Amino acid sequence: xxxxxxxxxxxxxxxxxxxxxxxxxxxxxxxxxxxxxxxxxxxxxxxxxxxxxxxxxxxxxxxxxxxxxxxxxxxxxxxxxxxxxxxxxxxxxxxxxxxxxxxxxxxxxxxxxxxxxxxxxxxxxxxxxxxxxxxxxxxxxxxxxxxxxxxxxxxxxxxxxxxxxxxxxxxxxxxxxxxxxxxxxxxxxxxxxxxxxxxxxxxxxxxxxxxxxxxxxxxxxxxxxxxxxxxxxxxxxxxxxxxxxxxxxxxxxxxxxxxxxxxxxxxxxxxxxxxxxxxxxxxxxxxxxxxxxxxxxxxxxxxxxxxxxxxxxxxxxxxxxxxxxxxxxxxxxxxxxxxxxxxxxxxxxxxxxxxxxxxxxxxxxxxxxxxxxxxxxxxxxxxxxxxxxxxxxxxxxxxxxxxx
Ligand code: PLP
Numbered sequence: 001x002x003x004x005x006x007x008x009x010x011x012x013x014x015x016x017x018x019x020x021x022x023x024x025x026x027x028x029x030x031x032x033x034x035x036x037x038x039x040x041x042x043x044x045x046x047x048x049x050x051x052x053x054x055x056x057x058x059x060x061x062x063x064x065x066x067x068x069x070x071x072x073x074x075x076x077x078x079x080x081x082x083x084x085x086x087x088x089x090x091x092x093x094x095x096x097x098x099x100x101x102x103x104x105x106x107x108x109x110x111x112x113x114x115x116x117x118x119x120x121x122x123x124x125x126x127x128x129x130x131x132x133x134x135x136x137x138x139x140x141x142x143x144x145x146x147x148x149x150x151x152x153x154x155x156x157x158x159x160x161x162x163x164x165x166x167x168x169x170x171x172x173x174x175x176x177x178x179x180x181x182x183x184x185x186x187x188x189x190x191x192x193x194x195x196x197x198x199x200x201x202x203x204x205x206x207x208x209x210x211x212x213x214x215x216x217x218x219x220x221x222x223x224x225x226x227x228x229x230x231x232x233x234x235x236x237x238x239x240x241x242x243x244x245x246x247x248x249x250x251x252x253x254x255x256x257x258x259x260x261x262x263x264x265x266x267x268x269x270x271x272x273x274x275x276x277x278x279x280x281x282x283x284x285x286x287x288x289x290x291x292x293x294x295x296x297x298x299x300x301x302x303x304x305x306x307x308x309x310x311x312x313x314x315x316x317x318x319x320x321x322x323x324x325x326x327x328x329x330x331x332x333x334x335x336x337x338x339x340x341x342x343x344x345x346x347x348x349x350x351x352x353x354x355x356x357x358x359x360x361x362x363x364x365x366x367x368x369x370x371x372x373x374x375x376x377x378x379x380x381x382x383x384x385x386x387x388x389x390x391x392x393x394x395x396x397x398x399x400x401x402x403x404x
Pocket of ligand 1: 042106107108109110112132184188216218246247248249254255259260
């Protein structure tokens with residue numbers, strides 16, 4: 001008789017966004033005249049930059065002619081895209097990455113969930129709290145997170161690293177030694193960044209204890225402070241201990257197009273085996289590449305026009321984030337993030353819980369955000385707003401918050 005993977009039953013499911021959706025729906029049904037502004041969204045709102053849309057059209061036409069038709073792409077991505085990535089994302093920052101160390105994918109989410117496949121189920125996994133939920137949930141589905149969620153909301157077998165005001169939202173090294181460490185900077189949800197020295201510390205720590213870091217740099221394009229690391233490979237020794245994930249979703253509006261890449265250095269060894277070889281095997285087995293049209297769109301991001309046009313979009317979202325940050329500060333809120341990330345992490349006033357503040361904002365300002373507690377127990381008492389809305393809506397939302 002067939003049997004299910006019972007770990008799927010242990011996972012509570014996307015309680016956070018389902019609950020937000022239900023609350024907003026109920027409120028709208030009871031108050032149809034109220035105009036809701038959503039500042040909780042993680043999706044972008046601007047259309048694709050013109051040069052990218054044009055390149056996609058052109059590439060589509062090529063697929064319609066026999067001389068320029070393309071079938072299955074290479075598992076690792078077309079050479080033209082990997083060359084552009086190496087040149088612009090790495091060489092330009094003094095980092096030497098080989099073409100065979102880059103694996104093009106359809107966005108960072110799948111790889112952030114699937115990288116666990118190449119590691120033993122016995123690996124001890126460390127995650128930040130609060131955290132992008134995919135790292136935790138994918139390990140739970142694999143059976144690596146343990147048997148149950150504790151009362152605190154922690155999986156019994158994961159190592160949680162609190163990110164708090166006290167540590168500036170950069171975790172301390174855990175007491176228990178991990179084998180795998182997920183780090184994401186600039187961070188979703190806290191909007192926090194990591195300095196080069198702090199990241200170097202993590203690289204040195206990982207090498208010392210023999211752990212592998214899975215570094216999520218999906219928000220790298222939002223770094224505005226000079227000197228902050230855009231890639232973990234800017235740190236010495238990282239190519240011996242770290243995998244890096246990147247996404248085109250937030251720097252170029254590819255949330256609906258779907259494109260990203262993962263770097264697995266050839267010098268990264270685990271159990272005497274090259275993880276690059278294992279990941280190639282994973283991709284050959286479970287993946288059939290990213291479409292030609294999408295990879296051409298990705299290459300357009302690195303053209304001079306592409307860089308200018310996408311930088312403008314990032315600046316637009318960051319203007320929103322700044323508006324939120326400064327607007328809230330002027331109202332007396334304690335606010336973090338919004339400087340090197342499109343996320344603003346605010347402390348709920350008067351000891352309200354994250355959900356109490358959600359309700360308060362929804363009912364009194366008709367503004368929707370994301371309760372921090374949905375990202376982990378240490379997110380309790382915080383609230384996430386994003387710069388991904390329109391400027392007009394962002395300004396209007398701030399005006400409403402000010403008025404209450
Ligand atoms: N990593 C982080 C930290 C994210 O916040 C997101 C999306 O919101 C992703 C990865 C997934 O991005 P993608 O659209 O490339 O799958």
